[in-house]
Amino acid sequence: xxxxxxxxxxxxxxxxxxxxxxxxxxxxxxxxxxxxxxxxxxxxxxxxxxxxxxxxxxxxxxxxxxxxxxxxxxxxxxxxxxxxxxxxxxxxxxxxxxxxxxxxxxxxxxxxxxxxxxxxxxxxxxxxxxxxxxxxxxxxxxxxxxxxxxxxxxxxxxxxxxxxxxxxxxxxxxxxxxxxxxxxxxxxxxxxxxxxxxxxxxxxxxxxxxxxxxxxxxxxxxxxxxxxxxxxxxxxxxxxxxxxxxxxxxxxxxxxxxxxxxx
Amino acid sequence: xxxxxxxxxxxxxxxxxxxxxxxxxxxxxxxxxxxxxxxxxxxxxxxxxxxxxxxxxxxxxxxxxxxxxxxxxxxxxxxxxxxxxxxxxxxxxxxxxxxxxxxxxxxxxxxxxxxxxxxxxxxxxxxxxxxxxxxxxxxxxxxxxxxxxxxxxxxxxxxxxxxxxxxxxxxxxxxxxxxxxxxxxxxxxxxxxxxxxxxxxxxxxxxxxxxxxxxxxxxxxxxxxxxxxxxxxxxxxxxxxxxxxxxxxxxxxxxxxxxxxxxxxxxxxxxxxxxxxxxxxxxxxxxxxxxxxxxxxxxxxxxxxxxxxxxxxxxxxxxxxxxxxxxxxxxxxxxxxxxxxxxxxxxxxxxxxxxxxxxxxxxxxxxxxxxxxxxxxxxxxxxxxxxxxxxxxxxxxxxxxxxxxxxxxxxxxxxxxxxxxxxxxxxxxxxxxxxxxxxxxxxxxxxxxxxxxxxxxxxxxxxxxxxxxxxxxxxxxxxxxxxxxxxxxxxxxxxxxxxxxxxxxxxxxxxxxxxxxxxxxxxxxxxxxxxxxxxxxxxxxxxxxxxxxxxxxxxxxxxxxxxxxxxxxxxxxxxxxxxxxxxxxxxxxxxx
Ligand SMILES: Cc1cc2nc3c(=O)[nH]c(=O)nc-3n(C[C@H](O)[C@H](O)[C@H](O)COP(=O)(O)OP(=O)(O)OC[C@H]3O[C@@H](n4cnc5c(N)ncnc54)[C@H](O)[C@@H]3O)c2cc1C
Numbered sequence: 001x002x003x004x005x006x007x008x009x010x011x012x013x014x015x016x017x018x019x020x021x022x023x024x025x026x027x028x029x030x031x032x033x034x035x036x037x038x039x040x041x042x043x044x045x046x047x048x049x050x051x052x053x054x055x056x057x058x059x060x061x062x063x064x065x066x067x068x069x070x071x072x073x074x075x076x077x078x079x080x081x082x083x084x085x086x087x088x089x090x091x092x093x094x095x096x097x098x099x100x101x102x103x104x105x106x107x108x109x110x111x112x113x114x115x116x117x118x119x120x121x122x123x124x125x126x127x128x129x130x131x132x133x134x135x136x137x138x139x140x141x142x143x144x145x146x147x148x149x150x151x152x153x154x155x156x157x158x159x160x161x162x163x164x165x166x167x168x169x170x171x172x173x174x175x176x177x178x179x180x181x182x183x184x185x186x187x188x189x190x191x192x193x194x195x196x197x198x199x200x201x202x203x204x205x206x207x208x209x210x211x212x213x214x215x216x217x218x219x220x221x222x223x224x225x226x227x228x229x230x231x232x233x234x235x236x237x238x239x240x241x242x243x244x245x246x247x248x249x250x251x252x253x254x255x256x257x258x259x260x261x262x263x
Numbered sequence: 264x265x266x267x268x269x270x271x272x273x274x275x276x277x278x279x280x281x282x283x284x285x286x287x288x289x290x291x292x293x294x295x296x297x298x299x300x301x302x303x304x305x306x307x308x309x310x311x312x313x314x315x316x317x318x319x320x321x322x323x324x325x326x327x328x329x330x331x332x333x334x335x336x337x338x339x340x341x342x343x344x345x346x347x348x349x350x351x352x353x354x355x356x357x358x359x360x361x362x363x364x365x366x367x368x369x370x371x372x373x374x375x376x377x378x379x380x381x382x383x384x385x386x387x388x389x390x391x392x393x394x395x396x397x398x399x400x401x402x403x404x405x406x407x408x409x410x411x412x413x414x415x416x417x418x419x420x421x422x423x424x425x426x427x428x429x430x431x432x433x434x435x436x437x438x439x440x441x442x443x444x445x446x447x448x449x450x451x452x453x454x455x456x457x458x459x460x461x462x463x464x465x466x467x468x469x470x471x472x473x474x475x476x477x478x479x480x481x482x483x484x485x486x487x488x489x490x491x492x493x494x495x496x497x498x499x500x501x502x503x504x505x506x507x508x509x510x511x512x513x514x515x516x517x518x519x520x521x522x523x524x525x526x527x528x529x530x531x532x533x534x535x536x537x538x539x540x541x542x543x544x545x546x547x548x549x550x551x552x553x554x555x556x557x558x559x560x561x562x563x564x565x566x567x568x569x570x571x572x573x574x575x576x577x578x579x580x581x582x583x584x585x586x587x588x589x590x591x592x593x594x595x596x597x598x599x600x601x602x603x604x605x606x607x608x609x610x611x612x613x614x615x616x617x618x619x620x621x622x623x624x625x626x627x628x629x630x631x632x633x634x635x636x637x638x639x640x641x642x643x644x645x646x647x648x649x650x651x652x653x654x655x656x657x658x659x660x661x662x663x664x665x666x667x668x669x670x671x672x673x674x675x676x677x678x679x680x681x682x683x684x685x686x687x688x689x690x691x692x693x694x695x696x697x698x699x700x701x702x703x704x705x706x707x708x709x710x711x712x713x714x715x716x717x718x719x720x721x722x723x724x725x726x727x728x729x730x731x732x733x734x735x736x737x738x739x740x741x742x743x744x745x746x747x748x749x750x751x752x753x754x755x756x757x758x759x760x761x762x763x764x765x766x767x768x769x770x771x772x773x774x775x776x777x778x779x780x781x782x783x784x785x786x787x788x789x790x791x792x793x794x795x796x797x798x799x800x801x802x803x804x805x806x807x808x809x810x811x812x813x814x815x816x817x818x819x820x821x822x823x824x825x826x827x828x829x830x831x832x833x834x835x836x837x838x839x840x841x842x843x844x845x846x847x848x849x850x851x852x853x854x855x
Binding site (some may be wrong): 016033195 | 303349
């Protein structure tokens with residue numbers, strides 16, 4: 001099983017305050033700690049589980065800065081075999097289609113059975129990159145995957161979790177792109193030994209030229225998305241205090257909920 | 264790293280920052296291990312703290328084994344015996360993180376990986392290593408270290424446990440009682456000490472299931488309630504002769520050197536514990552509203568958060584500096600094909616720094632835990648929030664691994680010993696005092712920082728030489744009875760070492776370009792040094808008043824004044840900024 005797993009270096013916005021830069025289209029990231037996108041962490045684990053069960057070979061792909069090397073090595077410490085980090089300022093990184101083109105360019109020309117990505121990135125929430133990548137590569141895809149079974153090395157059975165806990169099961173032929181949901185497995189921790197071995201594994205750094213990708217096709221001019229503004233919405237609070245005896249209060253509350261279409 | 268620095272030499276002159284290891288020097292492997300060990304604690308240990316505290320059957324052991332699978336308990340064990348054979352920096356990183364989920368797990372972990380396992384790593388013979396280390400590396404077997412006895416606490420060599428060779432010469436028969444032994448109820452391997460024929464103090468490895476070994480019920484403790492602490496009773500316990508550890512009559516080498524390592528690791532534990540207190544206290548302060556605003560915004564709360572952060576910064580700088588010194592020494596020794604005795608010497612070289620790490624960090628952590636409770640107010644006194652537990656857990660650090668009093672005495676005691684043996688040029692420094700003081704009369708402190716703070720620190724080192732030199736000359740060998748002086752000298756030496764560790768780290772950071780982090784680090788160092796100078800001045804005078812009289816005393820006082828002359832600067836403003844930086848991320852902000 002020849003696999004690629006795509007991972008993204010994202011800021012942890014849960015604790016630190018988010019501040020928009022004066023340019024209005026970027027966020028001050030100096031106070032954030034960065035790490036692997038949550039869903040991608042599950043994708044890495046799934047690829048390693050598949051490798052352990054079926055034998056295989058995993059290449060990590062990531063577009064990101066030098067600082068993300070530690071994240072990439074962590075994936076290798078868990079069992080991925082090698083990595084390519086793509087770093088090129090010309091890439092219009094906020095446009096998932098451009099990102100998919102770059103990742104596709106890195107995969108093209110090589111044999112593969114599976115490409116795994118997270119189902120979404122916690123920073124921009126496009127939920128598009130994996131699917132667009134399948135299109136770019138001209139192969140099948142299954143999105144929002146919650147369980148994977150490899151059938152006889154030619155097909156996969158993928159379980160998609162839908163609203164209300166409904167499971168959809170699809171069988172697709174390889175090669176295929178799977179976008180992985182969180183919770184599909186329990187990501188492991190990298191053991192010290194793995195961490196050390198990871199330092200010896202190949203981490204290739206490539207720019208667009210190295211990958212033979214025409215910058216004009218993936219830069220801001222090529223992108224159909226224009227990021228106009230980022231802002232933090234004003235916090236508004238309007239509270240209505242309901243007065244009266246309990247039964248009166250209940251009636252008023254019920255009518256507000258009904259009027260508001262909330263029940 | 265460049266030439267090796269002698270233990271204690273920091274007191275006698277400037278230190279080049281490039282010889283010092285700092286957390287900014289972590290390489291990728293360190294950072295990755297840091298992440299693994301941190302994530303393991305937060306996701307696996309933290310959810311089980313309540314069970315740990317109740318000593319729920321098997322929980323701590325299960326967690327130690329899981330940590331073992333990741334290589335987190337075998338970092339000091341050679342690879343050939345199933346360990347990771349990592350550097351000391353790695354061990355410190357793991358130890359720091361092992362302390363972020365309360366003192367109970369930290370203590371069980373620390374006693375197993377440190378004082379329990381290391382005697383075999385450093386002093387065991389080939390067969391002993393082969394037999395015991397793989398199980399200890401994986402956590403399959405838990406280790407304990409049984410030195411203390413009812414009548415031999417600080418006075419460990421007053422050991423009453425006796426070992427006598429059996430008639431068939433196959434066993435040592437041990438009789439005696441060890442008390443307050445961490446991990447006792449869980450341990451399969453107990454490193455202990457007994458006097459052969461009541462005379463020759465010797466270390467032994469005892470299998471806990473041996474005939475004649477029994478474990479008393481658990482002690483009821485103030486804190487670290489989830490750790491096991493019991494007495495171990497040897498009643499004609501049969502210990503195979505091949506389980507004698509190291510050499511007959513050389514048990515003190517094992518005992519004291521292992522404690523040295525335990526001491527500097529204890530400092531790392533305090534770093535982790537303190538970072539956690541900063542985290543939960545700042546988060547609480549930001550959401551607790553009084554007088555219509557978060558209490559975090561009251562300046563006196565900011566002041567507390569800043570003090571906690573400054574101490575944590577210095578602890579962290581200090582601990583990794585010592586780890587770097589020991590690592591350099593050990594790798595130099597290993598490179599030359601080390602015998603165990605070389606390793607003993609390598610560790611012994613930094614006995615002063617190890618004791619400083621133990622005492623200074625345990626007291627800083629205690630202060631931080633105490634202020635943590637204060638920030639929580641009444642909620643801090645209740646068990647619903649973690650402040651209460653960390654306050655109770657923190658207290659033991661000042662008692663075990665040698666009480667802080669015993670360790671304080673080790674600091675000047677070792678220094679004067681080294682001076683006598685000409686290992687460090689302390690006597691020369693005393694002789695040159697006149698020359699050192701003279702230029703201070705009309706010296707101006709540099710206007711720029713951190714050169715300014717460096718100048719002040721240098722003068723404080725002269726202060727140390729002045730008071731220590733006078734005391735040593737006055738009391739000679741009897742200085743050992745002047746415990747108040749010895750402890751004050753230790754206080755001065757510790758503050759200098761801590762502040763200097765912070766300062767050298769800033770210098771290193773600034774050499775890589777000024778950053779938000781380096782600016783904050785400088786502010787923290789400055790605040791500490793400005794508060795420390797008047798304190799050291801008072802301590803110095805206190806010592807002189809007990810040492811000299813009349814003109815000699817007056818002369819010494821004016822020397823002290825010269826050393827402690829400084830231009831006061833505002834520390835309230837910088838401290839508010841330090842607190843704001845903590846609030847921005849609700850955590851200690853220099854962590855990567
Ligand atoms: C929870 C816990 C876990 C422990 N775990 C272990 C363990 O795993 N293994 C182990 O071997 N031991 C362990 N100990 C024992 C611990 O190391 C001792 O309690 C400690 O060394 C102090 O000895 P002591 O209690 O006999 O106090 P003492 O030695 O009686 O000291 C009492 C007081 O007198 C002071 N004092 C003693 N001598 C001097 C002196 N010469 N000059 C000035 N002041 C002095 C001390 O500083 C202290 O303040 C543990 C203790 C506790 C509470």
